[in-house]
Amino acid sequence: MPVITYREAIRHALAEELQRDANVVVLGEEVAQFNGAYKVTEGLLEKFGPKRIVDTPISEAGFIGMGLGASMLGIRPVMELMFWSFYSVAFDQILNNAANVRYMSGGQINCPIVIRGPANGGTNVGATHSHTPENVLANHPGVKVIVPSTPYDAKGLLKSAIRDNDPVFYLENTILYGDKGEVPEAEYLIPLGLADVKRTGTDLTIVTYGRCVIHSLKAAEILEKEHDVSVEIVDLRCIRPLDIDTVLASVAKTHRVLIVEEQKPFASVGSQLAFMIQREAFDELDAPIHRLATVDAPAIYSPPVETEQLPNPQRIIKAAIEALA
């Protein structure tokens, strides 16, 4: 099976869907001539031309709103935010218009739009460029939220997102763009809302998603070798819809839970998970649910310290040992 990067997996998904459906169009800052700020869209302009691959001005409220308007007419825009952090300047369009227009019209309208781009810390770009808004986005009924961790998932989920008839927000990670993984050449789709057990184990369930899956896998190896602990890792892949059943099945097996997330702790995705697990699997739990999140402050710039602000394998190991105590 070919081994490609996370970046290439996203690009292949875009190219395949552009090829398949003439209504798919890619818009964003520097996605065309510049080949993408993170080179995700490299080569697409050459292949599909300027009608399908469109450079926008730095004007997120304008172009995200424009994409939404076009989606109401049946265009399927895939909008790139250079950073998801810039969602704040398009907030009204994303949350009032994308999330609400179907409801307010009594179901007469749907917006088949995808908004994608990286949403992560860890690159020493300071607080303005390091937001992880998946909890904020998923708080709005009407939208779907995906955070893929591997090239295989990135491709299969993006293809499903582009074909979805609801607004889908797809959150990538700049640090994962170069990560490699096996991706089949034959076409495949991964349904939204289906979690994936990335590692099986018996002593502790780590529920996580995005780059924290990669950190957790590293931590689990060390925990097994050095602490004789068997960790199961559930990768949510999708925040909304949420595959809570796979999480509960794992909890029923291990009876202990550590949630790992690159989120600020207050009202995070993990907060919602902890509520649901205690509500629906209270009797399965042998201990309180533990959580490892980003240290609660705006993203610090200082490079060595930012590593410690975010979840990382060492922090996960420590948190896992505490969860097992």
Added chain:
Amino acid sequence: MSKKTSATAEKKGEPSVKDAGHGRAPVNASLSREAKIELYRQMVRIRRFEERSLRAYQAGKKIGGFLHLYIGQEAVAVGCCSLMGKDDHVITAYRDHGHAIAVGMDTKPLMAELYGKATGCSKGKGGSMHYFDPSRNFWGGHGIVGGQVPLGVGLAYGIKYKGLKGAAMTFMGDGAVNQGAVHESYNLAALWQLPVVFVIENNGYSMGTSQERSSAGDLAKRAEGYHMAWGVCDGHDLYEVRATMDKFLRAAREESKPAIVEIRTYRYRGHSVADPDNTYRTRTEIEEYRRTKDPIQVFQEKLVAEGVLDEAAVEKIDTEARTEADVSIDFSEASPFPTVEDIQKDVYWEADNPSERKSQGRLFFD
């Protein structure tokens, strides 16, 4: 108000078309008697519908939340929407009752929407500010000032992408012109030459703040900064609205040229029913406009002078409009409210179309 009609970016601020008697403009001269009566009737229907809704709000306490009345502005929506072809689209803000009726929506579901009934045009989920009818190319009905304007540019983008000869009329109030999203929209429309006509319905007041106290410079002339065509016209004269808009809509449809048109109008009621309307303007000002520039009165006089309407016809149209408004009230009163189970319908397309659902997992949470 002046009779300036239009100008273009090339002719810096100079009106390029003098008032030539708008009734004689081809777009108006070609109207049949029946079509003229129908335009008049639409304005009367909007007025009677809204007056009736206000009574239901105030006396009957049947309507919740906000109610932004269009009374005084009727010639704008009717004039503009009467020019729509099959690939033309309309989007507006929260003062949307006039546009909804002007695009042809039935007043029964419109009143029922105000009542919060399941038979409302948005099933009682949108309310006064959120009327929609995509089957009539009417895309709302939006509550956030200026928030609909990028969507209007998107409609134009969709029209152009599909290779259609249409235009997206994107309405906003004079209070919207200072929102960032509006300027971003202007830039995108001009940059990509999208077939959008931005219509600023300037009723003089952004909520309770006058234009002079909220906006620097001329509103439509800001188009020059984007090398976009622009125009200004009076909104109490339906013929003038049509004559002005026709030119810009043709340029949008045929040459994919965007434009900003400021239509000067006036609202008789407060910003919404919550506005006591006693701080920012005088009764005299309202009465003066009503006496000299009421759009229904102005058009009625023109049609009487043309021999299209007589007193009996005017009376009949008014009676029918009042009856229609009453019927819409009866319909609303008799209609059921949505159920608690309905709250979670119309949220996701996938949840509403379960046989076509591809995703898994929970879409809703307790």
